[in-house]
Amino acid sequence: MAEELRFFLRTALYSVFIGTVYWLVSYEVAGSVLLAFVVLAAGSVVGVSLVLARSAAGEIVPVGDGPAHRLLGAAMRVVGFTEPGSPALSQPLEARPQPFPRSSIWPLVAGFATLLAGLGLVYGPWLLLPGIAVGALAGWGWLTQMDRP
Amino acid sequence: MHPPLKARRVVYAALPIAVATALALGGCTASPATAEANSVAWLYNVFLAAAGVVFVVVAALIGWSVIRYRGQAGDASLPPQTHGNLILEVVWWALPTLLVIGLFVISAQVLNATDKRSPSGAVRVRVEGFQWQWRFTYLDSGVQLVGLPDRPPQLVLPVGEQISFELVSADVIHSFYIPHFLLKRDTIPGLANRVDLTIDRAGTYGGQCAEFCGLLHARMVFSIRAVAPSDFQRWLSEQRALPPSPSP
Amino acid sequence: MTTAELQTPRPAHGEPRAGMVEFLTTTDHKQIGLLYIFTSLLFFGLSGVLALLMRAELTAPGLQLMNESTYNQLFTMHGTGMIFFFGSPLVVGLANYFVPLQIGAPDVAFPRLNALTYWLFLAGGLIAFSGFLTTSGAAAFGWTAYSPLSDSVYSPGAGPTLWIVGVLLGGASSILGAVNFIATIFTLRAPGMTMFRMPIFTWNMLVTSLLIMVSFPVLTAALAMLFLDRALGAHFFAGGDAILWQHLFWFFGHPEVYILILPFFGIVTEIIPVFSGKPVFGYRSFVFATMLIAAFSFSVWAHHMFATGFVNNLFFAITSMAIAIPTGVKYFNWIATMWRGHIRLQTPMLYSIGFLFMFLVGGITGPFLASPAIDYAVHDTYYLVAHFHYVLFGGTVFAAFAGFYFWFPKMTGRMLSERLGHLQFWPMLIGMNMTFFPMHILGLNGMPRRVADYPADAGWTGLNVIVTIGAVITALSIGVFVYNVVVSVFLRRGAPAPPDPWGGYSLEWWTTSPPPHHNFTSLPPIRSERPVFDARQAAAPGAIPDRTMAGGDVAHRPVRPGGTDG
Numbered sequence: 001m002a003e004e005l006r007f008f009l010r011t012a013l014y015s016v017f018i019g020t021v022y023w024l025v026s027y028e029v030a031g032s033v034l035l036a037f038v039v040l041a042a043g044s045v046v047g048v049s050l051v052l053a054r055s056a057a058g059e060i061v062p063v064g065d066g067p068a069h070r071l072l073g074a075a076m077r078v079v080g081f082t083e084p085g086s087p088a089l090s091q092p093l094e095a096r097p098q099p100f101p102r103s104s105i106w107p108l109v110a111g112f113a114t115l116l117a118g119l120g121l122v123y124g125p126w127l128l129l130p131g132i133a134v135g136a137l138a139g140w141g142w143l144t145q146m147d148r149p
Numbered sequence: 150m151h152p153p154l155k156a157r158r159v160v161y162a163a164l165p166i167a168v169a170t171a172l173a174l175g176g177c178t179a180s181p182a183t184a185e186a187n188s189v190a191w192l193y194n195v196f197l198a199a200a201g202v203v204f205v206v207v208a209a210l211i212g213w214s215v216i217r218y219r220g221q222a223g224d225a226s227l228p229p230q231t232h233g234n235l236i237l238e239v240v241w242w243a244l245p246t247l248l249v250i251g252l253f254v255i256s257a258q259v260l261n262a263t264d265k266r267s268p269s270g271a272v273r274v275r276v277e278g279f280q281w282q283w284r285f286t287y288l289d290s291g292v293q294l295v296g297l298p299d300r301p302p303q304l305v306l307p308v309g310e311q312i313s314f315e316l317v318s319a320d321v322i323h324s325f326y327i328p329h330f331l332l333k334r335d336t337i338p339g340l341a342n343r344v345d346l347t348i349d350r351a352g353t354y355g356g357q358c359a360e361f362c363g364l365l366h367a368r369m370v371f372s373i374r375a376v377a378p379s380d381f382q383r384w385l386s387e388q389r390a391l392p393p394s395p396s397p
Numbered sequence: 398m399t400t401a402e403l404q405t406p407r408p409a410h411g412e413p414r415a416g417m418v419e420f421l422t423t424t425d426h427k428q429i430g431l432l433y434i435f436t437s438l439l440f441f442g443l444s445g446v447l448a449l450l451m452r453a454e455l456t457a458p459g460l461q462l463m464n465e466s467t468y469n470q471l472f473t474m475h476g477t478g479m480i481f482f483f484g485s486p487l488v489v490g491l492a493n494y495f496v497p498l499q500i501g502a503p504d505v506a507f508p509r510l511n512a513l514t515y516w517l518f519l520a521g522g523l524i525a526f527s528g529f530l531t532t533s534g535a536a537a538f539g540w541t542a543y544s545p546l547s548d549s550v551y552s553p554g555a556g557p558t559l560w561i562v563g564v565l566l567g568g569a570s571s572i573l574g575a576v577n578f579i580a581t582i583f584t585l586r587a588p589g590m591t592m593f594r595m596p597i598f599t600w601n602m603l604v605t606s607l608l609i610m611v612s613f614p615v616l617t618a619a620l621a622m623l624f625l626d627r628a629l630g631a632h633f634f635a636g637g638d639a640i641l642w643q644h645l646f647w648f649f650g651h652p653e654v655y656i657l658i659l660p661f662f663g664i665v666t667e668i669i670p671v672f673s674g675k676p677v678f679g680y681r682s683f684v685f686a687t688m689l690i691a692a693f694s695f696s697v698w699a700h701h702m703f704a705t706g707f708v709n710n711l712f713f714a715i716t717s718m719a720i721a722i723p724t725g726v727k728y729f730n731w732i733a734t735m736w737r738g739h740i741r742l743q744t745p746m747l748y749s750i751g752f753l754f755m756f757l758v759g760g761i762t763g764p765f766l767a768s769p770a771i772d773y774a775v776h777d778t779y780y781l782v783a784h785f786h787y788v789l790f791g792g793t794v795f796a797a798f799a800g801f802y803f804w805f806p807k808m809t810g811r812m813l814s815e816r817l818g819h820l821q822f823w824p825m826l827i828g829m830n831m832t833f834f835p836m837h838i839l840g841l842n843g844m845p846r847r848v849a850d851y852p853a854d855a856g857w858t859g860l861n862v863i864v865t866i867g868a869v870i871t872a873l874s875i876g877v878f879v880y881n882v883v884v885s886v887f888l889r890r891g892a893p894a895p896p897d898p899w900g901g902y903s904l905e906w907w908t909t910s911p912p913p914h915h916n917f918t919s920l921p922p923i924r925s926e927r928p929v930f931d932a933r934q935a936a937a938p939g940a941i942p943d944r945t946m947a948g949g950d951v952a953h954r955p956v957r958p959g960g961t962d963g
Binding site: 178179186188189192193196200203204207208210211214215218219220221224226227228229230231232233234237238241242244245246248249252253256257259260263264280316320321322324326328329331332333334335337338339340342343355357358359360361362363364365366367368370 | 465466469537538539543545546551552638639640673674675676678679680681682704705706707710711714715718719721722725726728729730731732733735736737738739740741742750753754757758761762764765768769770771773774776777778841842843845846847848849850851852855
């Protein structure tokens, strides 16, 4: 998961950086709102990353000598462009589980429900309510579909 | 199946030249009529020169690659499999970076000149956009000009004196745009904008709303007649003698 | 050359005419991809017809064919259709079909969610365009829907509200699609397919999905606020902050431009190496440049607002100009990829080269607009229209056609005619330049965009006539493409496509054309970003297959390595 996590971490770092710069140079409320939301988003990314990194120890935070080295190493690997090697040989795909439904009617029903509800937002509850009802039906069908063998 | 190879080569070689020529011929701004517009036109020409060089170099490189390295029929050999070159890549990360820094520096200088505010202009005009015309008020004398969609107003202004426009809107967002001033600025409901400029060439200049504002947006045209200061004063006193024009 | 010699086995799945019911209930990423591509092309045609009507009106001064109200609806729905219901869904459609194939996955991570995104997009498109059927007409405030013009006071009626709901659904569809792509790319890659062995198209789709996930929710929120303004009399924008809408809209709107171009950079980066017989030059440089473009795209939104006078123009000038750097790097990398290669000028490569030239013109007019002082002069004029049409037509549409010709055999099992492909290319190139190049001059001479009429004495008439003729030529060239597709697939006259008609590099060329239900029955070893190339080299070192001639003339089929490599 190393590069995948770094993908989000880089995004978070850049967002906080540019949010701060914009906040400093802007003279409007939008800058403060942007910074607040960016910090919130970046914080959640870092939080999730830390949780995941613990389970994949060593991939994100390199083990080093002193705290400074560790900090530098971590920073380098977050923004860095390296990827630990992975097994090069593939296995035949048939061996992998394929939990993919072949077809389902419920996306179509849910889409139809959204069409009704969307038009209902413009034209009134006589379309909105049927839309919500069909949407509920679609949700029920969707959720229970995978239970059947 | 294909056009003859020679004809294609001519086409590929002619394409960048044709586009570059067209850029050079058609790429000039409307002739500038204010002191600020002169510096904008200069900036535009610097950008155009840089763009021309970039276009010719890059287009020539593409054209050359396609012509020179066109595969020959029957040649099934594998070309050298180059994956990259660190020095080359550093060079071509650096080149556009330097160009962008240069363009930004001169852009910032010209922007400071065009956005400069003086304490108070010699002539102050409030420009109010409404659906779908303009109301111009000379703040010092109270003279007011109101346009109608089929009767565009003509703003008369003196040459060589600093003019301050105060831009406001009565309803939706409009944009005060005079092509020969190389300038536009939005009129926004609830917010007042300001533009200062000095006209340095007498003449009549067309103007138009540039921000889409509803049904008759295309009819929000007006014109500016720039005259000598003495003629301007005479015109202003004539206007003051007239009864105020009806409000639409 | 003939069908009999090829003896392509009839694919077990993916018959050209799948039943109607199958398409309605499918969760197969390939069929959903086809639905997306087909529907987005319908919206392309519809929005294109609107553009032709506008051009007909603008050919001469005065109002000949329609009144201002109709014209304003036309340009609003042209922009809306092209951006929200052609560009974005086309991206999603191509990604739907090819991202799972390129990473060796059997499907996307959430197949039913994937089907839902298609139906949401279709519902959104139908709702937005249904405004034409209402008495007050469709929305007429431009695709940017600037407040307070878009408020119920200045734009009354059902049409504008339908526009809001339709675009909102289209946006929701994109968000769900992006979640799906990121999950697919992160969790369903075949063994050996590390992140830095993914094809560039997949990389660009990953970055694009991130852009969608960050930008579209902002649009959704803004549209919801606009809806509340109109329906319930809230005062977020009208009577509130008039330029708040512009901040929110362009915070979405500028990344949206990159959503519409980055995947197509990816397509061109797939095609140029294959048809040059070389690997992509500077793979990591490419990926890094894509990420940088994406990152910058979130800090440039207010360069659309220089003329408002209420943003920090210098901040947005430097960030906007900086985007030229990674884009320039991509150009050098594309050229270096072609350099000393053996270039085959088949249709996909032809359109890619057309893209390189046309996007270059659109690209170098970008810094002009990023410089605030110049932007004061040319913003909201035809100069701007010319700029973004060179980017979106010369860039996106040319690369899209490159992608169509490249992947059409894979998607349908039949080749398109190379001859018709060339016949389409040259009129499209000439027509496009006739349409959009004179617009630069019109803009510099002061013709504003979004006007139904212009004064007869402005001196713009001659150029407008050229523009209209160019638009007609462009439309005819698109007609050639439609004819090509109809003949190849619907009349079944196209040559059957082998698994790998072009000598491709990435995994989609390993499987049959079209692929079976779960895509792969076997996979080559994945040791670089070119697994199919590697397998071919392992079988016959030092040679590229001789496919200098047109499609169907195929002398070579990919080698399936047996026990020695597998």
